[in-house]
Amino acid sequence: xxxxxxxxxxxxxxxxxxxxxxxxxxxxxxxxxxxxxxxxxxxxxxxxxxxxxxxxxxxxxxxxxxxxxxxxxxxxxxxxxxxxxxxxxxxxxxxxxxxxxxxxxxxxxxxxxxxxxxxxxxxxxxxxxxxxxxxxxxxxxxxxxxxxxxxxxxxxxxxxxxxxxxxxxxxxxxxxxxxxxxxxxxxxxxxxxxxxxxxxxxxxxxxxxxxxxxxxxxxxxxxxxxxxxxxxxxxxxxxxxxxxxxxxxxxxxxxxxxxxxxxxxxxxxxxxxxxxxxxxxxxxxxxxxxxxxxxxxxxxxxxxxxxxxxxxxxxxxxxxxxxxxxxxxxxxxxxxxxxxxxxxxxxxxxxxxxxxxxxxxxxxxxxxxxxxxxxxxxxxxxxxxxxxxxxxxxxxxxxxxxxxxxxxxxxxxxxxxxxxxxxxxxxx
Numbered sequence: 001x002x003x004x005x006x007x008x009x010x011x012x013x014x015x016x017x018x019x020x021x022x023x024x025x026x027x028x029x030x031x032x033x034x035x036x037x038x039x040x041x042x043x044x045x046x047x048x049x050x051x052x053x054x055x056x057x058x059x060x061x062x063x064x065x066x067x068x069x070x071x072x073x074x075x076x077x078x079x080x081x082x083x084x085x086x087x088x089x090x091x092x093x094x095x096x097x098x099x100x101x102x103x104x105x106x107x108x109x110x111x112x113x114x115x116x117x118x119x120x121x122x123x124x125x126x127x128x129x130x131x132x133x134x135x136x137x138x139x140x141x142x143x144x145x146x147x148x149x150x151x152x153x154x155x156x157x158x159x160x161x162x163x164x165x166x167x168x169x170x171x172x173x174x175x176x177x178x179x180x181x182x183x184x185x186x187x188x189x190x191x192x193x194x195x196x197x198x199x200x201x202x203x204x205x206x207x208x209x210x211x212x213x214x215x216x217x218x219x220x221x222x223x224x225x226x227x228x229x230x231x232x233x234x235x236x237x238x239x240x241x242x243x244x245x246x247x248x249x250x251x252x253x254x255x256x257x258x259x260x261x262x263x264x265x266x267x268x269x270x271x272x273x274x275x276x277x278x279x280x281x282x283x284x285x286x287x288x289x290x291x292x293x294x295x296x297x298x299x300x301x302x303x304x305x306x307x308x309x310x311x312x313x314x315x316x317x318x319x320x321x322x323x324x325x326x327x328x329x330x331x332x333x334x335x336x337x338x339x340x341x342x343x344x345x346x347x348x349x350x351x352x353x354x355x356x357x358x359x360x361x362x363x364x365x366x367x368x369x370x371x372x373x374x375x376x377x378x379x380x381x382x383x384x385x386x387x388x389x390x391x392x393x394x395x396x397x398x399x400x401x402x403x404x405x406x407x408x409x410x411x412x413x414x415x416x417x418x419x420x421x422x423x424x425x426x427x428x
Contacts, residue, residue: 097364166345
């Protein structure tokens with residue numbers, strides 16, 4: 001009998017919904033010092049095993065189907081079958097964004113749900129390494145990872161943290177390779193630009209930005225965050241203004257770093273064919289507006305979009321092409337190195353973890369996550385999933401590949417699907 005027929009039979013003939021309820025209760029039952037509660041947990045555990053035993057005895061691969069039924073609902077199980085039929089292999093590493101992916105301020109109090117943490121623990125116990133891939137600082141990520149997953153998993157040698165969107169990689173338990181500062185590999189010109197921006201970003205900011213923003217404690221990237229609630233109108237207003245300010249500051253720093261442009265004046269300018277002046281700031285604004293329609297919309301909204309017809313100097317472009325400006329609506333404005341992104345960080349993490357032939361589940365919501373998703377797609381080394389509120393380009397990519405889109409705060413749904421995929425991939 002084909003696998004699809006077996007799965008149809010499994011979900012048609014057995015009360016899998018109740019089975020999953022028992023499994024979830026047993027898995028996430030809180031630690032309480034109550035005899036009555038513990039007796040209830042023991043009773044549920046016995047009932048769970050009895051229901052699983054019925055399936056175990058009724059299928060040739062009974063253990064596999066019992067596990068699939070207790071973890072995945074009908075839709076998730078058939079999605080898992082489709083993925084197995086398409087790729088013919090199990091996921092052997094998880095690459096996971098955190099904010100608005102594993103956790104979401106929209107419905108989970110910005111904490112990773114307990115059921116999600118439990119499924120991640122199950123993957124770890126099954127020998128699947130976990131790569132946390134985030135724009136956050138290392139200290140922030142280490143804190144919630146230890147709190148949520150536990151120190152044993154974090155220091156097991158099977159978990160790696162790609163932080164600040166790829167500027168560094170932290171893989172506890174790997175000796176000299178434990179912490180790698182990838183930004184130290186950049187050439188002096190780029191490091192000088194970032195150092196210049198960092199030293200000036202807050203001291204030279206207008207008063208309203210100094211009052212309304214703070215600098216995230218990154219090791220290398222320069223990230224301005226709102227002092228208001230993320231997603232609020234105040235946060236949107238201050239981050240839009242911060243984006244323009246950060247682009248202009250970057251323009252000044254790049255102009256100072258290259259000999260071809262006279263940047264002795266903060267608005268160092270050249271004459272165009274009409275005798276008018278075009279500043280380095282205008283060229284830089286125009287360059288990044290052309291790179292990202294969201295940035296262009298913000299510049300237009302701030303009255304800061306220069307409608308230029310001439311091309312910027314090649315010396316300027318050659319530097320700007322190596323520097324990323326990122327805008328996250330009502331959340332952050334950031335500059336980072338395009339030579340250091342999540343793809344570079346993930347590649348290094350996989351190398352340290354010893355994952356030589358990766359087939360990854362990549363979960364994320366932003367443009368930086370999209371780079372990793374495209375990388376695994378181009379190299380046939382994984383699948384991608386995103387929340388329904390992900391950036392438009394990210395969502396389009398996921399819908400065009402395997403349609404693994406999940407509701408806000410419900411990353412566990414995709415994790416359960418992949419858990420079922422891994423079980424089914426073992427069948428001959």
